[in-house]
Amino acid sequence: MKRLKVLRSFVFVFISFIALGHNAFAQEDLTKIADNVYAYVDTKKSLPQNSFGANAGIIIGRDGIVVVDTLVSAKEAKRLIGDIRKVSGLPIKYVVNTHYHLDHTFGNAEFEKLGAVIISHVNDDQNMRKNGEPTLKDVKEFGLSEDDMQGTVLAYPSLTFNDRMGIDIGNQKIELIYTWNSHTNGSIVVYVPDKKILFAGDILFTNYHPFIAEGDINSWLKALDQIMNFDVDKIIPGHGPV
Structure with missing residues (x-):
């Protein structure tokens, strides 16, 4: 059992290393990850006013855009929308909340105004309403x-x-996958299989210590094991550089 825990600790470190990728230096604003896939990262701006450095994802398909997380406020969400409009004028069809915490969801309303459907795991819908x-x-x-x-x-x-759950925005399919009671009891990851990209939400941090107060460490380790089985080239953490 002790040996297994040590091995899983190594897995956690290894995945964090993958998430760093080829860009170990802090980045800001929209970073192109692949064709029509971007990461919105604020690693130089980890203050509360800048969403505690929370990341967000942008996935563009033929029929519209999926946004992964909406930052901490209306101001932050409007900033994100402005940057999205620099790369695409397509309608924002969906918002996916990887979990319910304020730095990932309190910008939701700005996207709802644009007609976006907001999606989450059922548990974190309940958590947010509470x-x-x-x-x-x-x-x-x-x-x-x-x-x-x-x-x-x-x-x-x-x-x-x-x-x-699957999302199809024309020529782009996206998978939403529950990760058990990891960061929260409703945390999910967003997988773009044909691009081999995973948006991990807050089950993965780079250059930050993860917040584990609400989760279960065994379930979290199980989620990390799950990530290891995905065919991915790039992982976007919930906080920290890509």
Whole structure:
């Protein structure tokens, strides 16, 4: 058992190394990962006002765009939308929340205004409905001010799933996969199989210590084992450089 735990610890470090890829230096703004796939990373801006350095994903298909996570506020979401518009004018069809925490979901409403369908795991839909408003009222506890959160309102998922879900945006298929009670009890990853790209959400951090207070370490290790079985060339962490 001890040997297994050591091996899994090695797996965690190994995956973090893969996530660093060929760019070990901090990056900002939209980074092209593959044709029509981008990572929105803020590794130089890890303050609360900049979504605690949370990453976001942009996947563009023939029929529209899928956004993975929406950052911490209306201001941050509008910044993300502005950068999306620099690379594509297609409609934003879907938002996928990898988990319910504020730095990944509190920008949802800005995308909902554009007609996007918000998707999450059923557990984190429930978590957000339970904890979202109290968190928004107590943002000072997270180092955020009323000015930082100006215009921010909550928008909840309108589409949920349990184990797996597929999205087709024309010539691009995307898989949403539940990772058990890892970072949260509703955490998911977003897999783009033909591009061999995985958006890992907060089950993976690079250059950050992961937040593990809500998760179960055994389930988290199981999720990392699962990642090792995916055919991937690049992993986008929830926080940290690509």
